[in-house]
Amino acid sequence: MSSNDKPQTPRNDLAFSSKNQLLSHDDVARALKRMAHEIVERNHSAEKVSIIGLQTGGEPFATKLADILDEISGVKVPFGLLDVSFYRDDLSRNPVPRSAATTIDHDLTDRAVVLVDDVLFTGRTIRAALNALSDWGRPRSVQLAVMVDRGHRELPIRPDYVGKNLPTSLDEAITANLDGVWISKREPS
Amino acid sequence: MIQTIRGQNLLSLDNVSREAIVEVLDTAESFVEVNRRSIKKVPALKGRVVASLFFEESTRTRLSFETAAKRLSADVLSLAVASSSVKKGESLRDTIATIDALGIDAVVMRHQSSGAALQVSRYVPHVHVINAGDGLHQHPTQGLLDAFTIRQVLAERMGASGVESGSELFHGLRILIVGDIRHSRVARSDIAAYVTLGAQVRVAAPGTLLPTDIENWPVTVVDSFDEALEWADVVGLLRLQRERGSGSFVPSLGEFTQTFGLTVERAKKLRPSAIIMHPGPMNRGVEIDSRVADLPEAVIERQVANGVPIRMAVLYLTVAGSKEEVVS
Numbered sequence: 001m002s003s004n005d006k007p008q009t010p011r012n013d014l015a016f017s018s019k020n021q022l023l024s025h026d027d028v029a030r031a032l033k034r035m036a037h038e039i040v041e042r043n044h045s046a047e048k049v050s051i052i053g054l055q056t057g058g059e060p061f062a063t064k065l066a067d068i069l070d071e072i073s074g075v076k077v078p079f080g081l082l083d084v085s086f087y088r089d090d091l092s093r094n095p096v097p098r099s100a101a102t103t104i105d106h107d108l109t110d111r112a113v114v115l116v117d118d119v120l121f122t123g124r125t126i127r128a129a130l131n132a133l134s135d136w137g138r139p140r141s142v143q144l145a146v147m148v149d150r151g152h153r154e155l156p157i158r159p160d161y162v163g164k165n166l167p168t169s170l171d172e173a174i175t176a177n178l179d180g181v182w183i184s185k186r187e188p189s
Numbered sequence: 190m191i192q193t194i195r196g197q198n199l200l201s202l203d204n205v206s207r208e209a210i211v212e213v214l215d216t217a218e219s220f221v222e223v224n225r226r227s228i229k230k231v232p233a234l235k236g237r238v239v240a241s242l243f244f245e246e247s248t249r250t251r252l253s254f255e256t257a258a259k260r261l262s263a264d265v266l267s268l269a270v271a272s273s274s275v276k277k278g279e280s281l282r283d284t285i286a287t288i289d290a291l292g293i294d295a296v297v298m299r300h301q302s303s304g305a306a307l308q309v310s311r312y313v314p315h316v317h318v319i320n321a322g323d324g325l326h327q328h329p330t331q332g333l334l335d336a337f338t339i340r341q342v343l344a345e346r347m348g349a350s351g352v353e354s355g356s357e358l359f360h361g362l363r364i365l366i367v368g369d370i371r372h373s374r375v376a377r378s379d380i381a382a383y384v385t386l387g388a389q390v391r392v393a394a395p396g397t398l399l400p401t402d403i404e405n406w407p408v409t410v411v412d413s414f415d416e417a418l419e420w421a422d423v424v425g426l427l428r429l430q431r432e433r434g435s436g437s438f439v440p441s442l443g444e445f446t447q448t449f450g451l452t453v454e455r456a457k458k459l460r461p462s463a464i465i466m467h468p469g470p471m472n473r474g475v476e477i478d479s480r481v482a483d484l485p486e487a488v489i490e491r492q493v494a495n496g497v498p499i500r501m502a503v504l505y506l507t508v509a510g511s512k513e514e515v516v517s
Contacts, residue, residue: 083219086231086261091509099219101352135228 023164023181028147031163032061035145036068038161043112046073048140050111054129055083055100057118060178061147065116078111080104087128102132109137114161118176120146123157147176195510198310198318199503201327202381207356210385213502214337215352220498220505223260233505234263237294241267242284243321244275244300249469250321250330253496254297257504260497266293281305282312289313295508297321303374317507322374331468332378334499336386338492339364339423342464359386365417366408367393367449368427368476371400371438375468376427380408393417395449397438414449418458426451426467426476442475449476456481464488 023031040046046069053062059081066079085099115129126144133142145161150168164181168174171186191197191205193212202210223231239258243251251267258265266288270276275284281300288296295317298306303324310318322328336359337351343358344351364383370376370392383390384407392399392406393414403410411417418424429445439445446452451465456478459465465477465487473479482489 085219086223086233086505091233099216101219102222131232135226135230 019175019182019184021180021182022166023176025179028163028176028178028180029064031147032064033068035161035163036065036072039065039069039114039143039145040073042143042160046075046077048110048112050078050080050106050108050113050139052080052082052104052108052113052115052129052133054115054117054125055081055102057176058116061118061145061176062116064178065114065145078106080106082115082129082132084125084128084132087132088124089128090124104136107137108133108139110140111137112141112143113139114143114145116145118147119174120144120149120157120159120162121152121174123153123155126157127155148174148181150174193506193510194503195506196317197507197510198306198320199329199507200306200310200318200320202329202332202378202385203327205329205381205385207385207387210333210336210382211356213333213499213506214340216502216506217333217337217495217498218352220260220501221495223501224498230260230262232262233509234258234261234294237261237263237508238292239263239265239295239297239504239508240288240291240293241265241321242270242288242296242298242300243268244270244298244305245322247299247322249493249496250299250328253493254319254321254330254500254504257497257500258297261501261504263294263504263508266291281309285309285312289316295319295504298323300324319503319507324374325372326374326377327381328374328378330496330500330503331375332382333503334492334495335375335379335425335466335468336382337499338466338488338495339464341495342488342491346462356386359383359388362388362423363421364388364390364423364425365393365411365421366390366425366427367414367451369398369429369438370394370403370427371398372430373427376425379425380406384408391417391420393449395439395445415455415458418455418463419460421459421463423464423466424451424459426465428468428470429472429475446475451477451481453478453480456484459486462486466492469493 043049051062051066053059066077069077081103083100083102085097143160146159147163149159149162149165173184175182191209193209241255255265297319299321300323303326305323306318306320320329340351340358344354366376380390390408391411392408393411467489471477
């Protein structure tokens with residue numbers, strides 16, 4: 001959830017200029033297809049893979065990735081959604097995020113869990129997700145798939161599968177969904 | 190009007206907006222899921238200290254608040270009033286000051302005096318105060334969990350999601366509250382929640398058990414309990430509170446049961462889908478017949494179960510929340 005990872009700037013102070021589209025709908029679809037193949041290649045099959053989307057930005061990408069994996073591997077890949085609101089380390093600094101549903105109905109012990117999010121930024125959402133995951137068992141490995149890696153990590157976290165690397169500045173915002181990826185600049189207010 | 194309880198105290202539901210109530214119900218929905226996990230604990234309030242001060246006896250409220258705090262990873266200081274310095278005559282103010290000196294983030298408090306929670310919130314303005322029942326005044330988390338239970342049952346019947354329905358399921362919902370309204374803080378909180386969410390509320394009680402200012406309440410007093418039973422979508426029963434001397438307000442318990450108890454005969458007048466509620470502890474055979482309490486339409490155990498997620502939501506929003514705008 002890129003929006004939650006924004007450094008401590010009150011949201012209502014942000015005024016963004018018009019958006020520039022960087023990736024089209026087709027670009028996103030192609031990137032997801034490639035990432036799905038990379039996941040199968042890395043894990044030798046999709047047999048042990050579980051796809052876990054991060055609420056709420058990761059959900060559409062995770063759904064799509066799971067669909068493609070089902071198709072190319074012939075295995076029904078277990079799928080779940082994870083809300084990390086209650087695991088964040090910045091609750092005292094940021095307003096309480098609105099929580100969404102967590103739906104993980106299988107034990108993750110010995111699975112190769114692929115976390116899926118839209119934008120990787122500071123890495124704090126992923127840290128929270130790693131903490132949360134341990135409540136569902138002990139995965140054999142945890143891998144990270146993101147549509148956009150925009151840099152500015154604050155923690156030693158790196159993605160395993162990336163749709164697009166986009167070096168950004170802190171005054172830019174990234175929007176990513178299945179229809180494409182956009183960048184917009186924060187205007188001095 | 191309080192627009193959100195984030196970062197605030199929760200003393201009463203009288204001044205809480207519809208949006209704020211829906212926010213608590215929605216947050217509680219996430220905690221229902223946490224309570225279904227094999228590891229029922231999240232670190233949201235790690236390092237925070239919640240003091241639980243019950244000056245009046247309680248089983249379900251105290252246990253569910255303490256369970257809620259622990260499932261949020263908060264540390265719980267639990268004051269057993271019966272064995273504390275309160276018994277030596279220590280004043281409320283000094284008791285609070287002592288506990289505050291230990292470093293606490295929130296106080297969950299029940300007290301026999303109306304307004305005690307408000308008073309404590311003035312003594313310790315830097316601590317979040319959550320009213321767990323003050324005299325005849327309010328019991329806000331009970332009102333919230335009753336509203337939550339109604340929304341949950343109705344949403345399930347329709348195969349819908351409670352969160353997506355917001356407050357929609359309450360619009361025009363017909364709720365009948367029966368029994369000792371006069372001495373009931375639960376009735377006051379329930380009515381505030383239901384009316385704010387858009388329900389129509391009627392009350393049925395012997396004249397002596399109605400509050401003297403009932404005409405100022407946003408409810409209608411029914412003439413005939415039996416007719417109102419046919420009207421209601423939800424029937425909320427209240428406990429006849431012997432410890433507040435309710436007994437002397439009715440000629441006899443038997444007569445109360447005859448006139449305002451939900452007997453098997455009366456329960457037959459209810460619509461088949463009507464939900465039967467009771468905040469507990471029940472006086473089986475007084476305000477509710479034992480057989481009625483065990484009907485599938487009676488959601489009394491579910492009310493208890495929902496106490497934990499609702500109180501997790503209240504603690505999470507008040508203690509972890511800041512007053513700024515929410516991020517999506």
